[in-house]
Amino acid sequence: MRDGVIDDLETEKAAVAEASPIFELLNGFVTELRNAGLPVSLSENLDAIEAVRHIPLEDRSAFKAALAATLVKNHTHWRSFETLFEVFFSLRGAEYALDGDSDDPFGDLDPDDQDGPPGAEGQGQGGGGGDGLTPEELAEMLFQAMKNNDQALQRALARQAVKRYAGMEPGRPVGGTYYLYRTLRNLDLDAMLERLMQEAQEDAGGLTPLEERLERDEYETRMDGLRKEIEAEIRRRLVADRGAEAMAKTLRKPLPEDVDFMHASREEMTNLRRAIYPLTRKLAVRLARKRRHGRKGPLDFRNTVRHSLSYGGVPAEPKFKYPRPSKPEIMVIADISGSVAAFARFTLHLVYAISGQFSKVRAFVFIDGLDEVTSYFDGVEDIAEAVHRVNTEADVVWVDGHSDYGHAFEVFWENYGNEINSKTTVLILGDARNNYHASQAWILKEIEHRARKLFWLNPEPKAYWDTGDSIIGEYGSHCDGVFEVRNLRQLERFVDNLV
Amino acid sequence: MSHRFETVDEVRGDLAKVDYLADDAIAGIVYLADRLGKPILIEGPAGTGKTQLAKSVAEMSDSRLIRLQCYEGLDESKALYEWNYKKQLLRIQTESGEDESWTEIQDDIFSDEFLLTRPLLEAIRAEDRVVLLIDEVDRVEIETEALLLEVLSDYQVSIPELGTLEAKQVPLVFLTSNNTRELSEALKRRCLFLHLDYPTMEREKEIVLTKVPDINEHLADQVARIVRSIRSLELKKHPSVSETIDWARTLILLGIEQVDEAVASETINILLKYRSDIEKALKEFKTNSAQVFTPAS
Numbered sequence: 001m002r003d004g005v006i007d008d009l010e011t012e013k014a015a016v017a018e019a020s021p022i023f024e025l026l027n028g029f030v031t032e033l034r035n036a037g038l039p040v041s042l043s044e045n046l047d048a049i050e051a052v053r054h055i056p057l058e059d060r061s062a063f064k065a066a067l068a069a070t071l072v073k074n075h076t077h078w079r080s081f082e083t084l085f086e087v088f089f090s091l092r093g094a095e096y097a098l099d100g101d102s103d104d105p106f107g108d109l110d111p112d113d114q115d116g117p118p119g120a121e122g123q124g125q126g127g128g129g130g131d132g133l134t135p136e137e138l139a140e141m142l143f144q145a146m147k148n149n150d151q152a153l154q155r156a157l158a159r160q161a162v163k164r165y166a167g168m169e170p171g172r173p174v175g176g177t178y179y180l181y182r183t184l185r186n187l188d189l190d191a192m193l194e195r196l197m198q199e200a201q202e203d204a205g206g207l208t209p210l211e212e213r214l215e216r217d218e219y220e221t222r223m224d225g226l227r228k229e230i231e232a233e234i235r236r237r238l239v240a241d242r243g244a245e246a247m248a249k250t251l252r253k254p255l256p257e258d259v260d261f262m263h264a265s266r267e268e269m270t271n272l273r274r275a276i277y278p279l280t281r282k283l284a285v286r287l288a289r290k291r292r293h294g295r296k297g298p299l300d301f302r303n304t305v306r307h308s309l310s311y312g313g314v315p316a317e318p319k320f321k322y323p324r325p326s327k328p329e330i331m332v333i334a335d336i337s338g339s340v341a342a343f344a345r346f347t348l349h350l351v352y353a354i355s356g357q358f359s360k361v362r363a364f365v366f367i368d369g370l371d372e373v374t375s376y377f378d379g380v381e382d383i384a385e386a387v388h389r390v391n392t393e394a395d396v397v398w399v400d401g402h403s404d405y406g407h408a409f410e411v412f413w414e415n416y417g418n419e420i421n422s423k424t425t426v427l428i429l430g431d432a433r434n435n436y437h438a439s440q441a442w443i444l445k446e447i448e449h450r451a452r453k454l455f456w457l458n459p460e461p462k463a464y465w466d467t468g469d470s471i472i473g474e475y476g477s478h479c480d481g482v483f484e485v486r487n488l489r490q491l492e493r494f495v496d497n498l499v
Numbered sequence: 500m501s502h503r504f505e506t507v508d509e510v511r512g513d514l515a516k517v518d519y520l521a522d523d524a525i526a527g528i529v530y531l532a533d534r535l536g537k538p539i540l541i542e543g544p545a546g547t548g549k550t551q552l553a554k555s556v557a558e559m560s561d562s563r564l565i566r567l568q569c570y571e572g573l574d575e576s577k578a579l580y581e582w583n584y585k586k587q588l589l590r591i592q593t594e595s596g597e598d599e600s601w602t603e604i605q606d607d608i609f610s611d612e613f614l615l616t617r618p619l620l621e622a623i624r625a626e627d628r629v630v631l632l633i634d635e636v637d638r639v640e641i642e643t644e645a646l647l648l649e650v651l652s653d654y655q656v657s658i659p660e661l662g663t664l665e666a667k668q669v670p671l672v673f674l675t676s677n678n679t680r681e682l683s684e685a686l687k688r689r690c691l692f693l694h695l696d697y698p699t700m701e702r703e704k705e706i707v708l709t710k711v712p713d714i715n716e717h718l719a720d721q722v723a724r725i726v727r728s729i730r731s732l733e734l735k736k737h738p739s740v741s742e743t744i745d746w747a748r749t750l751i752l753l754g755i756e757q758v759d760e761a762v763a764s765e766t767i768n769i770l771l772k773y774r775s776d777i778e779k780a781l782k783e784f785k786t787n788s789a790q791v792f793t794p795a796s
Contacts, residue, residue, distance in 0.1 A: 059507075069692055210759060
């Protein structure tokens with residue numbers, strides 16, 4: 001479907017024959033959404049055009065909602081949509097117009113409704129609005145704005161802060177994060193949060209822990225709002241400098257299911273953790289259904305006869321026995337050394353979340369020593385907690401804490417080798433970077449002999465396999481399958497096929 | 500075809516009259532659905548008012564609500580239509596003996612009289628305005644989804660023996676999904692999409708104030724704040740809006756004016772249903788702020 005649509009781009013443009021600027025803009029927007037990986041079909045594009053006809057264009061949030069409703073059909077794509085929307089439409093609309101440097105950013109503020117900030121009025125007359133403020137005054141005004149939750153003032157101050165601290169110059173080839181960092185460093189929001197909390201303490205004459213927690217959450221929400229304002233302002237300025245298309249390209253971020261485990265940033269990690277829970281639920285439902293819906297069983301004679309009674313003895317409704325395939329036993333052996341720890345964590349999480357599909361799950365983790373961690377998961381409601389314990393408590397260091405697959409396999413084979421039987425599926429997780437230790441690949445050969453299946457999941461891109469100290473080729477020759485599993489999408493596919 | 504609503508604000512206002520507090524996105528999408536004649540697919544965590552939205556829209560626009568509850572194994576005889584074969588049999592038996600030609604009987608037994616309408620067909624054939632709610636559409640198998648497509652895109656149902664029945668009026672269709680599986684592209688493409696998340700603190704406070712009449716502003720504010728804090732934790736199941744309301748009602752019944760730690764820990768089992776979640780939340784609220792996470796900057 002999607003490819004066909006891309007081919008039809010010209011036709012699609014023709015369909016937007018009105019060619020008023022907003023529709024052209026919309027077209028560029030949709031193209032960019034597709035570039036970012038969102039599957040927008042032709043009919044959805046037309047729906048969007050139809051929808052914005054019914055929406056007053058000056059109402060920005062309604063406009064955004066209309067586009068979202070017609071173009072984004074998956075909530076995990078929302079972030080990409082939102083960023084692109086900002087990029088494409090941030091310079092449109094009067095209240096969002098970029099202030100020229102000569103403009104007074106406080107122009108839209110009525111000085112009378114700011115009672116707190118000293119110097120706001122005095123300075124306002126003299127030095128061209130906010131430009132004349134000293135850094136301390138700016139910080140003080142921001143503090144008051146945060147305290148009183150005055151969002152208009154926060155927005156204005158965010159602009160002012162970006163203008164002053166970010167040091168943005170046209171054509172400078174650095175990303176938005178650099179400017180964001182510079183601005184935030186100068187504002188020192190952490191210290192401001194502490195001060196806000198202190199004042200709240202004093203105003204109330206002492207807070208109980210609960211109240212304190214609630215106050216803190218409130219201020220943190222406001223801080224997040226401010227941070228978003230600053231980010232948006234930086235983005236607006238960058239777009240003005242570089243143009244929407246170029247900006248969209250630099251901002252293009254992988255969707256959560258495509259994020260590489262090994263190179264995920266902290267924020268992406270949080271998103272991944274959030275994505276894994278609904279994923280496991282979906283997977284569990286799907287697997288349970290698959291199991292129930294194999295309809296290849298033989299005729300169930302007894303049941304058929306019993307049901308024939310309601311048709312006067314005519315076996316009109318044949319009944320079948322449903323096959324009950326035996327559930328496999330599974331052993332997961334995971335490398336949890338630094339570089340691949342995140343990958344091991346997600347895979348363990350996923351495997352345990354669907355442990356109902358297996359008759360037994362056992363988990364082992366290693367770096368250069370090996371430890372069984374099955375008991376960590378016993379009767380635990382919270383898998384994430386257990387996985388966390390695995391990472392902190394398991395006894396996996398033997399000599400120096402550098403991956404030694406050979407030794408880990410030796411330990412495994414000695415202690416647990418004879419518990420592998422023809423029902424066991426063995427999963428090994430790791431990048432097979434053995435730090436030039438002995439490989440002991442014969443153990444894998446033995447395991448493969450004994451086990452039902454032996455699979456290796458490697459979080460490295462295929463191109464890096466067998467380079468440097470990676471000996472995946474040697475290990476892989478003894479496995480029933482070696483898979484590249486770099487993101488949630490690949491992991492989900494593998495687990496789906498495993499059961 | 501006249502439209503149900505004139506402006507987005509009208510939608511919001513009318514919804515508020517039936518005690519449903521809609522934000523911009525919700526009111527906007529209901530308005531658009533009416534204008535474009537498209538179904539709305541609502542997705543989101545449990546207990547955020549997905550089903551209630553359909554009910555409230557029906558109530559405010561004075562339309563009949565027709566509901567199709569989806570489940571595994573739903574088929575066309577339960578969703579679309581079925582021939583009333585018992586009545587058909589009777590018809591054939593009463594006529595036997597008399598000299599009526601086979602074609603006559605055949606034409607006769609496959610007529611309206613012997614057709615049992617099921618929710619989808621009923622919504623199509625209704626004379627008055629209706630709201631069709633297809634609840635938990637993610638529960639049907641992916642193959643069964645195809646049943647819905649004709650109804651959703653063209654508002655018609657094809658019955659081999661009768662021909663195509665077209666809608667007398669375009670029903671306003673809501674589909675809800677708990678996202679237990681990915682819905683097919685074909686279905687999504689035909690719908691407007693709304694992700695209904697937990698409300699913002701301000702909106703939740705308003706909701707509590709509307710739904711719990713005896714509550715005062717201060718307590719409602721506290722309730723909404725605590726619930727927001729709980730939702731920011733990593734839990735198995737976050738408290739839903741309906742649980743927030745239940746909690747607020749409980750507090751009123753107990754005659755509590757001010758929530759402190761003791762009250763919170765005694766009544767938290769109304770908000771959270773897993774033991775591990777409750778423990779985690781209580782621990783969080785008792786910790787002093789010093790070691791509580793500081794936001795990443």
